[in-house]
Amino acid sequence: MTVRFGVLGPVQAWDARGRPLPLKGPRHRAVLARLILAQGRVVPVRVLVDDLWEDDVPPAGAVAAVRTFVAALRRALEPDRAPRTTPRILLTQGTGYALRTHTVDAREFEDALTAAASSIDTDPARSAALLDEALDLWRGPAYTDVAHTTWARAERARLGERRLGAVEARARAHLATGDTGRVIADLDAHVTDHPWREEAWHTLALALYRAGRQGEALDVLRRARTLLADRLGLDPGPSLRRLEHDILHQADHVEAPTATVDRLWHSTADAYRSGPGPRARLESTVGLLRALAVTGPEGLTRARTHRMEAVDAARALGDPDLTARVIGAYDVPANWTHSDDPAQAARVVAAAEETLTALGHQGHHALRARLLSTVALESRGDRSERPRLAALEAEHLARGLGDPTLLAFALNGRWMQTFHRTGLADERGRIGTELVELSARQGLDTFEILGHLIGVQTGAAVGDTDRADHHADAVARLARRHERPLVEVFTTWYRALRLDLTGRAPAEVAEAYRAAADRTIPAGMPGLAQGLLPLALLSLRLRHGSPWREEPDTDWGPHAPWVAPLRLLSLDRPDEASRALDRVQDPAPGLVMEAHWALVAHAALALGHRPALRRARAALTPALGEHAGAAGGMFTLGPVADLLRRIDGAG
Incomplete structure (x- = not known):
C-alpha cells in the first residue's frame, strides 16, 4: 500500500488514490509527526512519551497510551491489513517504532526546489513551473498540529525559511521569463509581511522598473530603506543601493532582456540594409523565414507566404547552386497531418526537381541531399514511389557526408515518408530516437523538438502512455526554453488523447478535444485544424x-x-x-x-x-x-x- 504523508500544514496522510486516512485525535497526529520527523530512524517509546508530555509529568499509563496510539495509526494507515500480520508502514523495532515513509510532501517540496535551482539559468519557465508546484504543496504552517513543541521547532523554522526563499526564487524565475505582472502581484504582500528580506525588495523593484513603472520602483526601494531602519535599525545592503543607483541612471543592464534584444535586432537590421548584395540578402531572408516559421502563428503564416517568393527570386537569378541553397535552407520540421498549402508545396517540389536536374549527379552532394529532403517533406500524401526514394537517397548522402544538421533534415524527410502503409510506428519511433540523440549532441533544438514529438506520437500509437508522457514533458521543456509556442498545440492534443487512452469518461475526453481544437484554430495551421x-x-x-x-x-x-x-x-x-x-x-x-x-x-x-x-x-x-x-x-x-x-x- 502506498501512503503519502503531509506535514506542510496539519499532519495528514492519504492513500494511493489521494483519499485522506483517518488519523483520529491530536495525540495520534503528534506520534505520527514525531515519527515522520525522524526520517525512518527508530524513536524509542520513552522518547515518544517525553515528547508527547514535554510540558507535563507523563501519566502512569503513558507507555501503554503510546502503544494504543500506534495501534490506531496502524489501522488507519493499513486498513486492509489482515489481523496478526506484520505491519509494512509503521514498524516495531526493538523498544521503539520507525515509520517506513513512502512519500512526504516536505520532501517533494525540497526536491522540487533542487530541480528548479538547476534550471533557473537555462530554463526559467520550467523553474517557475516547478516552484509553483512546490509552493502549492503548502496547506498552512509546517507541522501545524505540533507547533507548540520544542522537538518540531527547528524543522518548522527550517521549512518556513525555505518556503520564503521559494517564493522569492519563483519571482526571479517569472521575472526572467518577462512575467513582471505576476512578480509584482506575488511580492507586494510578501515584502510587507517580511520586510527584512532584501532579495524580495530587490526583485519587486526590478520587476516594476521592467514594467515601465520607474517611479514605483524607486518608491519600493525607499520603503525598504525606511522599514529596515525602523524595524531593524539597518541600512539597505549594497545590492539594494546599487539597484537604486542603476534605476536612477537607467543603466542598460537592468533593462528587461527583451528590450536589449529588440535594440540589437533593429540596429543589426539597419546595418544590413547597406551591406551585402542580392544573393547574400536572399539567403539571409530564407534563414529569417525558417526562424519565423517556428516562432508562432503569425511567423508561420508570413514564412509560408514569402517562401515561394524567395524560391522564385533565386530561380530568376539563374544560379542553380543559389536556388538549391534557398530551397534547401528552409529545413522546418513537418508535423501536421496535411500540407497547409498543397498548391505551394507542389510548386516547391517542382522547383526542387528542376534544380536537381540542373545540378546533375556529379558533386553537390550536400545540396542534392537538401533538395531531396525537401521533395520528401513537401510530397505528403503522394502515392508514388518518388518521395520515398528521395527520402532514402537524402539520408544515404547525409550519412556519407557526416553532416549532423543535414542528417537531421534528411531524417525529417524519412519520417514523413513512413506513412505509405499502416503498422510503421516502430520504424517512426527509431527515427525519432535517433533525431533526439543526434540533435541533443549537436544543439539542433528544432529537430530535438521534432524527435520528441515523434516519440509522443509513437508512444500514443502503441498505447504506451508512459513513453508518450516522457516525450511530452521533454518537448514542453524544450519549447519553453527555445520559444517554440506552436509545440503546445500538439502537446495539448496529446493530453486530450491520453484521457481517452486511459479510460476517462467520454464527456471529459470530448471537452479536452474541444479545448485542444480551440488552441489549434488560431495557430496558423489550417491543414491540421480543418475537420x-x-x-x-x-x-x-x-x-x-x-x-x-x-x-x-x-x-x-x-x-x-x-x-x-x-x-x-x-x-x-x-x-x-x-x-x-x-x-x-x-x-x-x-x-x-x-x-x-x-x-x-x-x-x-x-x-x-x-x-x-x-x-x-x-x-x-x-x-x-x-x-x-x-x-x-x-x-x-x-x-x-x-x-x-x-x-x-x-x-
Whole structure:
C-alpha cells in the first residue's frame, strides 16, 4: 500500500488514490509527526512519551497510551491489513517504532526546489513551473498540529525559511521569463509581511522598473530603506543601493532582456540594409523565414507566404547552386497531418526537381541531399514511389557526408515518408530516437523538438502512455526554453488523447478535444485544424457506441470522403451509404491514414459490406498492435486488434 504523508500544514496522510486516512485525535497526529520527523530512524517509546508530555509529568499509563496510539495509526494507515500480520508502514523495532515513509510532501517540496535551482539559468519557465508546484504543496504552517513543541521547532523554522526563499526564487524565475505582472502581484504582500528580506525588495523593484513603472520602483526601494531602519535599525545592503543607483541612471543592464534584444535586432537590421548584395540578402531572408516559421502563428503564416517568393527570386537569378541553397535552407520540421498549402508545396517540389536536374549527379552532394529532403517533406500524401526514394537517397548522402544538421533534415524527410502503409510506428519511433540523440549532441533544438514529438506520437500509437508522457514533458521543456509556442498545440492534443487512452469518461475526453481544437484554430495551421475536431469527436463516439451527432455546418475537411458512408447511415440511407463505400478510395499516405481505414471498417461492419471489409482488413493487419488514428498523437478510434476481431467475426 502506498501512503503519502503531509506535514506542510496539519499532519495528514492519504492513500494511493489521494483519499485522506483517518488519523483520529491530536495525540495520534503528534506520534505520527514525531515519527515522520525522524526520517525512518527508530524513536524509542520513552522518547515518544517525553515528547508527547514535554510540558507535563507523563501519566502512569503513558507507555501503554503510546502503544494504543500506534495501534490506531496502524489501522488507519493499513486498513486492509489482515489481523496478526506484520505491519509494512509503521514498524516495531526493538523498544521503539520507525515509520517506513513512502512519500512526504516536505520532501517533494525540497526536491522540487533542487530541480528548479538547476534550471533557473537555462530554463526559467520550467523553474517557475516547478516552484509553483512546490509552493502549492503548502496547506498552512509546517507541522501545524505540533507547533507548540520544542522537538518540531527547528524543522518548522527550517521549512518556513525555505518556503520564503521559494517564493522569492519563483519571482526571479517569472521575472526572467518577462512575467513582471505576476512578480509584482506575488511580492507586494510578501515584502510587507517580511520586510527584512532584501532579495524580495530587490526583485519587486526590478520587476516594476521592467514594467515601465520607474517611479514605483524607486518608491519600493525607499520603503525598504525606511522599514529596515525602523524595524531593524539597518541600512539597505549594497545590492539594494546599487539597484537604486542603476534605476536612477537607467543603466542598460537592468533593462528587461527583451528590450536589449529588440535594440540589437533593429540596429543589426539597419546595418544590413547597406551591406551585402542580392544573393547574400536572399539567403539571409530564407534563414529569417525558417526562424519565423517556428516562432508562432503569425511567423508561420508570413514564412509560408514569402517562401515561394524567395524560391522564385533565386530561380530568376539563374544560379542553380543559389536556388538549391534557398530551397534547401528552409529545413522546418513537418508535423501536421496535411500540407497547409498543397498548391505551394507542389510548386516547391517542382522547383526542387528542376534544380536537381540542373545540378546533375556529379558533386553537390550536400545540396542534392537538401533538395531531396525537401521533395520528401513537401510530397505528403503522394502515392508514388518518388518521395520515398528521395527520402532514402537524402539520408544515404547525409550519412556519407557526416553532416549532423543535414542528417537531421534528411531524417525529417524519412519520417514523413513512413506513412505509405499502416503498422510503421516502430520504424517512426527509431527515427525519432535517433533525431533526439543526434540533435541533443549537436544543439539542433528544432529537430530535438521534432524527435520528441515523434516519440509522443509513437508512444500514443502503441498505447504506451508512459513513453508518450516522457516525450511530452521533454518537448514542453524544450519549447519553453527555445520559444517554440506552436509545440503546445500538439502537446495539448496529446493530453486530450491520453484521457481517452486511459479510460476517462467520454464527456471529459470530448471537452479536452474541444479545448485542444480551440488552441489549434488560431495557430496558423489550417491543414491540421480543418475537420480535426469533428473527426476526434466521431472517433470517440464510435469507440463507445454512442449515437451519431453532428453540429450544423460541420466541416469535415479532408476527412469527408471516409466519413460520408457513416454519415449517410446516420440519416437512414443505407443504399447511398453502400454506394459511397464502393466509391471511397484507399486513404492517402499520412498521419491519419489508419484512422481513415478504421472509418471504412466501421461503415463496412455496419453495412455488412464484404469487399470493403476485406480491403480494411488487409490494410489494417500490419498495425495489429497499434491504436487506429493515434499515430498523430491527437485522437484514437481504439485498438486495431479490436477492429480486426470484429471484422473476422463478421465473416
